[in-house]
Amino acid sequence: MKLMFLTCVVWMLAGTISILHAQDNSPPSGATGTNASPSAAAGPAVYKNMSLEQLMNQDVTSVAREPEPYGQAPAAIDVITSDEIQRSGASSIPEALRLADNLDVAQKNSHDWAISSRGFNTSLADKLLVMIDGRTVYTPLFxxxxWDQQDYLMEDLDRIEVISGPGGTLWGANAVNGVINIVTKSADETQGLYVEGGGGSELHDFGGARYGGTLATNIYYRVYAKYFDQGDEVLTDGSNASDSWRMAQTGFRMDDDASAENHITAQGDFYASDEFxxxxxxxxTDGGNILGRWSHTFENDSDMSLQTYYEQTYLADPIPGNTSxxxxxxxxxxxxxxxxxxxDFQHRFHLGDRNNIVWGLGYRFTHEEDIAAPALAFVPGTMDQNLYSGFAQDEISLGRNLFFTLGSKLEHNYYxxxxxxxxxxxxxxxxSNHMVWGAxxxxxxTPxxxxEAENIPSIIPGVPFLKGNTNFVSESEIxxxxxxxxxxxxxxxxxLSSYFxxxxxxxxxxxxxxxxIPFVFQNNLKGETWGFELSMDYQILDWWRLHGGYNFLQENIYVKPGDEDINDGFxxxxxxxxxxxxxxxMDLPYHTQFDLAGRWIDxxxxxxxxxxATVPSYFEMDAxxxxxATKxxxxxxxxxxxxxxQHLEYGFPGPDTEEIARSVYGKVTFRW
Amino acid sequence: MSKRSSIASWFYILLLVVAPMNAPAQSKEYQIKAAFLFNFAQFVNWPSGAFPGTNAPFCIGVLGDDPFSGALDATIQGETIDNHKIIVERSQNVADLKNCQMIFVSKSERKHVAEILSALDSKPILTVSEVDGFAERGGGINFYLAGTKVRFEINPGVAQSDGLKISAQLLSLGKIVQSAKEDK
Structure with a gap:
């Protein structure tokens, strides 16, 4: 009912504004004012007040939400643009991910989220591959x-590509139900000074600054720093959840465009965060990363890239006592x-007129040390892992408009x-406007x-309550x-994307x-899921755009006949x-933008x-x-x-469950 | 609750599909390019001799077919540069635009770039175009598309030899190109 009500309200509001706007024949600045798409602020009157840097970041396509080549990619891809991120008011990457119709984003508390695609969104969800500028950020721990370790200035995000469905052929293990690729702007797109600051009821205060300049002709850099102080969420009874979060991060990026054939990127980030x-x-938690990438274009329309990175993360996590x-x-x-x-190395080339081939090789080494808490250990405490991978994919033109892509990844992992x-x-x-794809x-x-190594001790020495299983095998999907x-x-x-x-x-x-006891992890479940994801954009008027999305999911996971699971597959x-x-x-007169976003989650x-237990459905709205005010x-x-x-999004309902409170904040941004 | 909401959402989406569709107005690309031209005027300094008088307007000439469909007029309406009112003049003939401070050379003139540039040689006029190789051939600034975004090449040598001063910020945002050897 609430949704119906909101739909009516939005339509009525829209109608009213539309009429008011139509009668307004003298918009500000004397310009005609109603000519462009709201996706990027509207019309000559708005564009002329933008800085050069902002102008360079405007997409010239007004309706095609997914710039090429994504619009033509044969996959369930939802591209979140920088403009959509800005207009959503998202202050963090997980909040920005709510813009993807093909994800389920549930906030657990002030600093934790459960995010998944096409199901399996548990606390230990492990079926999504997430990358930031080519750096894989899922932890081998689980x-x-x-998500509380992944941050940037929202201003510096170029786009977030969310692919639901398997991406293992190109990206490897864990890309079972989706791939999230977070891409920051190139340094030449972030020239000049940018400063932001603000605060509010939940996001208490925050600030950030970035400066971009040139080191030499066509060699660009930026440096940035940000911090925020996120306040406490609430418990079911409305009392303080005492889970506030403070984080600071700084970093840089350099892009060398000096030669037409070679592009060099170097970037790094460092952060520290404290969470109650x-x-x-x-x-x-604290950590940092440093990444270098060299891309080279050959004369015969082929190219290669070579990338390397190092990342360090440190986590000190309080584990509650167990009174069982x-x-x-x-x-x-x-x-x-x-x-x-x-x-990571990658090479793309054409073979004859019909074959577009990409292949690559990768190597990753991780060294992980875990020091146990009384109620949670990993055995062995120290582990080194080598991951070797290779892939090849051929896109074959079967005709002018028909393409067949065949490929595979081959990986060798420790487990x-x-x-x-x-x-x-x-x-x-x-x-040119209609495309059908199947895969x-x-x-x-992979484990x-x-x-494989989790160990919850019991009161009996030498007999754990729960232990990992060194014979655990990979979970697989067709x-x-x-x-x-x-x-x-x-x-x-x-x-529209559907799947089985x-x-x-x-x-x-x-x-x-x-x-x-010990309870032990096994691979005794199997099952099916099916569903579909629908996205739709409608540019109603030059200054007004609507977006609708619907995500439907059915899951049937069961214990294999003759096997057991103490959780009955749940x-x-x-x-x-x-x-x-x-x-x-909406882009309204007087250089104002007004955005509304509603979501109903079953x-x-x-x-x-x-x-x-059941987390009830909810309907919520952001604005x-x-x-x-000036350029x-x-x-x-x-x-x-x-x-x-307040409302509950995730977690076992009870008096101590954390809920998400209403939040309002103000923000000032300054660009020069 | 669940079923009814699903129906409501379907209804909503259906409404979107069947709602009438309007014809597009000015293209967003040229609205953005018009704003770029307005910005260029602010980031370049013209010598005082570039204006016929102190009250003379700042003229942006559009040479050839006008791709802006009114977006350029809307952008500069009521605006001034150093107290010179900005105006737009259009012509198919470069000689008509010699009193302009900036000339946008339309794609329709792509076969005449060499003649146009030689007619404007050493005049304090900033030439802007969107024809491949325009800046290398001696033009001032040339738009190109990088994916879905508007970018520009800038040939600082040409502009400066004509007495124009280009701000460092503009140079830092554009892709710097030099005149190709065979020209000039």
């Missing part, structure tokens, strides 16, 4: 992402120290040895430290996908025969069946290990009003989760 944890104690009579361990701190070294991740994709461009792929999620993407006239674009996935060897928990899923997203973006079933200064006010004082 195969998931510490509602169950007691304070988590600390069989465990009885006091609270303590788990320390995780991780070094990652990675080299399971060789893994093979092939895929075949067919793309048919019916017309069959295999992908795997993580949790699967995915069938069918999609359609279209542009209807100048104003409407739409994308078979999974096997999904993680389960079993008992030790005779003694019951521990690997916590996913809404339906998600609906609606957004309205209820989800979550497992506590003993019983099932942003921004005023470009250099913009004021904005952002409201997040405005409809309720």
């Amino acid at each position: 195969g998931g992402v510490f 944890v509602t169950t007691g104690g304070q988590a600390h 009579p069989i465990i009885l361990k006091p609270a303590g701190t788990l320390f995780d120290d991780l070094d990652t070294y990675d080299v 399971t040895g060789f893994e093979f991740e092939p895929s075949g994709r067919l793309q048919w461009n019916i017309t 069959v792929s295999r992908a795997v999620s 993580s430290r949790v699967d 995915a069938f996908e069918l999609g359609y993407r279209a542009q209807f006239g100048q104003k409407v674009s739409a994308s 996935n078979y999974y096997d060897h999904i993680r389960s928990t079993g008992i030790t025969p005779g003694t019951i 521990n690997e899923t916590a996913d809404p069946e339906n998600q609906v997203f609606l957004r309205s973006s 209820q989800l079933t979550i497992n506590s290990g003993a019983t099932l 942003r009003l921004a005023w470009q 250099h200064i913009e004021f904005s006010i952002v409201g997040q989760n405005l409809l309720h004082a």
Whole structure:
């Protein structure tokens, strides 16, 4: 009902504004004022007040939301542009990911999120590959992402590509249900001074600055720094959850465009963050990375790139005491120290008239040291892993408008040895505006430290309560996908992606025969998921754009006949069946922008290990009003989760569960 | 709740599909390029001799077919540069635009670039175009598209030899090119 109500309200509001605007024949600055798309601020009156740097970041296509080549990519891809990120008022990468129709983003507390695509969104979700500027950021500790360690100035993000469905052929292990590729702007796109600052009810205060300049002709750099102080969320009864979060980050990027054939990028980031944890104690994390990439274009329309990076992360995580009579361990701190070294090579070339071939080689070395807390350990505490990988893919033109892409990744990992991740994709461009694609792929999620080395001790010395399984195998998937993407006239674009996935060897928990404990991770689940993702953009008027998204998911995960799982197959899923997203973006007179975003998220079933519980469905809404006062200064006010004082998105409902509070903040940005 | 909301969303999406579609207005690309031209005027200094008098307007000439469909007029309307009111003049003939301070050479003139540039040689006029190789052939600034974004090449030697002063910021944002050997 609420959704119906909102739909009506948005339409009525829109109609009213539309009429008012039509009557307004003298917009500011004497310009006609109503000519461009709101996706990038509208019309000559707005563009002329932009700095050169801002102008260089405007997309010239007004409706095609996915700039080439994404618009033509035969995959379920949703590209979040920098403009959409700015207009959403997102202050962090996880908040920006709410803009993707093909993700499920659930905020757990002030500093933690559960993010997944096409299901399996558990606390230990491990089926999404996430990269930032080519650097893989999921942790080998559990195969998931510490979202609280991934940050940038939102201003410096160029785009976020969210691909739902398997991407193992190109990207390797963990790209089972999706790939998120976060891309920052090139240094030549961030020239000049940028300063931002503000604060509000939940995001207490924040500030950031960036300066971009040139080192020599066509060699660009930027340096930036930011910090924020995120306040406490609330418990179910409205009391303070004591989970505030402070973080600071600095970094640089250099892009050398001096020669037409060679492009060199060097970049690095360093951060430190402190988080209070509602169950007691304070988590600390810090780290940094440094990356270099050399791309070379050959004369015969082929190119190669060579990339290397080093990343270091450090985590001190308070682990609550366990009062279960069989465990009885006091609270303590788990320390995780991780070094990652990675080299990646890629080469693309044409073979004859019909073959476009890409192949590559990669090597990654990780060194991880874990120091146990009383209630949680990893055994062995120190682990070195080598990951060798290679891939090849051939895109074959079968005709003018028909393409077949065949490829595979071959990886060798520490736990399971060789893994093979092939895929075949067919793309048919019916017309230049209508494209149908289909794919069959295999992908795997290789074991993580949790699967193989986790150890929860019990009161009996030498007999853990739960332990990892050194015989744990990779979880595997065979995915069938069918999609359609279209542009209807100048104003409407739409994308529909459907899938049917078979999974096997999904993680389960079993008992030790005779003694019951230790519980041990096994691969006793299998099952199917199916669903579809729909996205639609409509440029109603030059200054007003609407976006709608719908995500439908069915999951059937079960214990293999004759096997066991103490969680009855419920521990690997916590996913809404339906998600609906609606957004309205308007460019109004007097250099103002007004954006509304509503989302309705279906209820989800979550497992506590003993019983099932339900996180209720919710409807929430974000809004942003921004005023470009002068060419250099913009004021904005952002409201997040405005409809309720607080609401639950994730976690086992109970008095100590953390909920997400309504948040309002103001922001001033200055560009020179 | 769940079912009804799904139906509501379908209804909403259906509405989007069947709602009438309007014809496009000015292209966004040329609105952006018009704003670039306005910016160039602010980041380049013309010698005082470039203006026929102190009250003379600052003229942006459009040579050839006008691709802006009014976006350029909308951009500069009511604007001044150093107290010179900005105006737009259009012509198919470069001789008509010799009193302008900036000339945008339309794509329609791509076959006549050499003649146009030689007619304007050593005059304090900033030439801007969107024809491949325009800056290398002796033009001042040339737009190109990098993916979906507007970028520009700038030939500082040409502009400066004509007495124009180009700000460091403009130089830092453009891709610097030099005149090709065979020209000049």
